[in-house]
Amino acid sequence: MLTVPAPDTQTAPRVTYLVKRLELAVRGEIERLMRPLGLTTHQYTALSVLARHPGLSSAQLARRSFISPQAANEIVALMERKGLVVREADPRNRRILRMSLTDAGEAVLRAGDELVDELEHRMFARLRHAEVEMFRSTLEVCLNEFTGTDYH
Amino acid sequence: MATSYADTPPAAGRTSLLYAVKRLELAVRSQLDDMLKPAGITALQYTALTVLERHDGLPAAQLARDSFVTPQSIADMVRTLEARGLVHRERNPRNGRELLIHLTEDGRWLLVKYAAPVADLEERMLSSLSPGQVDHFRRVLTAAWRALS
Numbered sequence: 001m002l003t004v005p006a007p008d009t010q011t012a013p014r015v016t017y018l019v020k021r022l023e024l025a026v027r028g029e030i031e032r033l034m035r036p037l038g039l040t041t042h043q044y045t046a047l048s049v050l051a052r053h054p055g056l057s058s059a060q061l062a063r064r065s066f067i068s069p070q071a072a073n074e075i076v077a078l079m080e081r082k083g084l085v086v087r088e089a090d091p092r093n094r095r096i097l098r099m100s101l102t103d104a105g106e107a108v109l110r111a112g113d114e115l116v117d118e119l120e121h122r123m124f125a126r127l128r129h130a131e132v133e134m135f136r137s138t139l140e141v142c143l144n145e146f147t148g149t150d151y152h
Numbered sequence: 153m154a155t156s157y158a159d160t161p162p163a164a165g166r167t168s169l170l171y172a173v174k175r176l177e178l179a180v181r182s183q184l185d186d187m188l189k190p191a192g193i194t195a196l197q198y199t200a201l202t203v204l205e206r207h208d209g210l211p212a213a214q215l216a217r218d219s220f221v222t223p224q225s226i227a228d229m230v231r232t233l234e235a236r237g238l239v240h241r242e243r244n245p246r247n248g249r250e251l252l253i254h255l256t257e258d259g260r261w262l263l264v265k266y267a268a269p270v271a272d273l274e275e276r277m278l279s280s281l282s283p284g285q286v287d288h289f290r291r292v293l294t295a296a297w298r299a300l301s
Contacts, residue, residue, distance in 0.1 A: 012290065014274050015274060015277065015278060015286065015289060015290060015293070016180050016273070016274050016277065018290060018293040018294060018297070019173065019176055019177050019180060019293060020177055020180070020181075020199075020220060021220075021293075021297055022173055022293050022296055022297045023173050023174055023176075023177035024220050025297050025300040025301065026170050026173060026174070026300070027174075029300055030170075066174070066178055116170065119170070120169055120170055122299055122300075123169075123170075123296040123299045123300060124169070124292075124296060124299075125299070126295065126299070127292065127295065131288070131292060132169070132292075134285070134288060134292075135169070135288075135289065135292040136168070136169060136172065138281060138285060138288070138289045139169070139172040139173065139175075139176055140172065141280050141281060142176055142277045142278065142281075142289075143172070143175055143176050143179055144280075145276055145277050145279060145280065146179040146180070146182075146183055146276075146277070147179060
């Protein structure tokens with residue numbers, strides 16, 4: 001991210017800066033796309049994560065959605081009021097509440113996914129398939145330098 | 153890599169590119185936050201200082217745009233950096249009602265101190281890639297960004 005090139009150099013901006021810039025543009029775009037669906041970006045991310053991993057606790061959701069536990073609690077409470085998720089006590093530990101999507105939650109997520117598909121398509125439409133695949137693997141390689149493991 | 157997106161179901165894999173960009177940005181930011189902790193500033197604050205390094209004496213709104221900070225949070229950030237003695241505000245000589253944000257000597261010193269570690273972070277991220285792959289990565293990151301703007 002960061003770093004605009006130093007003033008005395010003519011070099012290209014840092015790659016980390018380009019990554020940050022792109023991430024920010026994507027975030028803004030998703031925010032705009034989700035507004036008509038009544039979702040914030042965080043809520044959309046939380047719904048995607050829950051669709052992939054039903055039964056998460058709020059703390060687990062926070063970790064996977066890149067938000068703080070407090071923020072996750074607020075998002076979950078709000079989405080529960082809107083009827084998008086339900087919480088049920090874990091049969092093995094009644095103090096843990098496990099979440100899943102309702103039908104309404106799944107429907108709004110599908111609508112959101114379609115919009116994000118279109119967004120992703122728009123971003124890479126001018127590139128060849130092989131270039132997109134190389135980009136995908138480069139992102140993974142870079143990420144692995146920091147995490148040391150594959151994420152999934 | 154055992155975990156290619158090819159073996160995730162289409163519904164789960166759909167947004168994988170955008171998700172991967174987000175994960176990488178987050179990983180870089182967290183590395184930077186750790187690195188900058190001894191200096192008592194965050195990655196976002198550091199970014200703002202590098203913006204001032206490139207163009208000293210900016211109004212808050214401009215600094216917010218270039219540092220990827222919302223106009224709402226820039227005032228807080230500037231106050232924090234000012235309290236740390238890293239920036240100071242001065243009246244614009246050409247427009248007395250406008251305050252411009254400048255780096256202090258301490259701010260400049262901090263940038264000098266962290267220039268090498270931050271460059272190392274970038275180098276580490278790209279260490280497994282050939283120069284051609286890095287060029288390609290830059291091109292796609294820029295093309296995808298342009299497609300949105």
